[in-house]
Amino acid sequence: MHVEVWTGNIRIKSPKRSGSMCFNYKKFYSKVLFAAADANYRFLMVDIGREGSSSDSGILDTSPIDKFIENASSYLLQPARLSNGVELPYVFLGDEAFQLQPNLMRPFPGKYTTKECRIFNYRLSRARLVVENSFGILSARWRIFHSCIDADEDLITLIIHASVILHNFLMEKCDWNGITADRDTAEGLIPGNWRTSTPEDSISKCVKSWEQ
16 A cells, blocks of 8 residues: 655635735645545545645655655555565655655656656556545535635634544545545546536645646
8 A cells, every 4th residue: 555645725715914925826825735645545644734835845844744754664564575576665655746755756757758757657647646536535525625714724724634534534434425536447547526526726626736
């Protein structure tokens, strides 16, 4: 089981005296949910409340999640041996915004255009759909993320924390409430219904992705 890291922008009303700190690259005010999710769409670690103008790499550099990733060898499972005898380590997966680390894989940058690099990037991108779906399911389940949250910053953080905890509880109970995730089939990728049931400015549609 690999773990993916991602950031999502949660739309908020402009905080008083915040200036442009909460104004993000998509041109609205937001707080950031930086999270790591597993293959079962559960959030394993979250860092909540960074300003919308923060970059992914800047958030990671100052986040407790970064310290965990740096020392992840002590916590991750031992490498799995594939049928061809190659040992495959368990790692965190990120996008191009993150720096390559022994325990954090990211795509090859655009200048690498070999067939092998393109295949790697494609496979990494497909694996990272899991964390995108985690954000999508969270957003589809809790409609507070479908519009601008008008509350003080401490309450916003508590709302996000509570939503993540309840999301994980329901995922443990396999309570999907009619929500579906993307499915990879022999015919291709079948999009989850959260992609059409959440508005364009919801958290699920405001994930930061430099792979598009």
